[in-house]
Amino acid sequence: MRVRPGRGRRAWSLAAPRQPARLQLQPHYDPEAFGRFSEAIARFLGTARYLVFQTAVVALWIAWNVLFRNDEAAFDPYPFILLTLALSLQASYAAPLILLAQNRQAERDRQEVERDRRSTSRTQADTEYLARELAAIRLAVGEMPTRDYLDEEVERLRAELEQLRARLDLDAGGDVRHGAAADGDRPA
Numbered sequence: 001m002r003v004r005p006g007r008g009r010r011a012w013s014l015a016a017p018r019q020p021a022r023l024q025l026q027p028h029y030d031p032e033a034f035g036r037f038s039e040a041i042a043r044f045l046g047t048a049r050y051l052v053f054q055t056a057v058v059a060l061w062i063a064w065n066v067l068f069r070n071d072e073a074a075f076d077p078y079p080f081i082l083l084t085l086a087l088s089l090q091a092s093y094a095a096p097l098i099l100l101a102q103n104r105q106a107e108r109d110r111q112e113v114e115r116d117r118r119s120t121s122r123t124q125a126d127t128e129y130l131a132r133e134l135a136a137i138r139l140a141v142g143e144m145p146t147r148d149y150l151d152e153e154v155e156r157l158r159a160e161l162e163q164l165r166a167r168l169d170l171d172a173g174g175d176v177r178h179g180a181a182a183d184g185d186r187p188a
Helices: 031-045 048-065 082-142 147-174 178-184
Strands: none
Touching: 031 048, 031 082, 048 082
């Protein structure tokens, strides 16, 4: 319940029109506090302890009224109308509290699913980016010579060099005159 402040310090804006000070009885409750309370009740109503407690109370109620049915101590005779009324009242309050708790849980689940969806979307985008980067690296590495390729090329060049040396040796050994003339041309 709120009470508007009286003639003391001004707590309202000067831009708003002035209203006469009067007691305003408006019910005010904190929805979060009420929601937490309803969840606590729903959590308690969903336990075996509550079921055992309620069964014990109903059994004691019935036993008391059956044992003392002829005395004034029996407060609820056989059709147990007061017990039925109490259980109906309990059920009429428990059902909305449980529904409220379920609605709050459903809202939390919806928000969690939304967070998971955003996280999954970011993860998928990151994965796609990394896949593209990996493909680019593979292409770049694919154009670079490998050790096996270089070994094969060196071996091929070595074989060609050997062939050229062999051809030079044949040419040098077969044409001795040409080699001596070349030596004769040189100054001593």
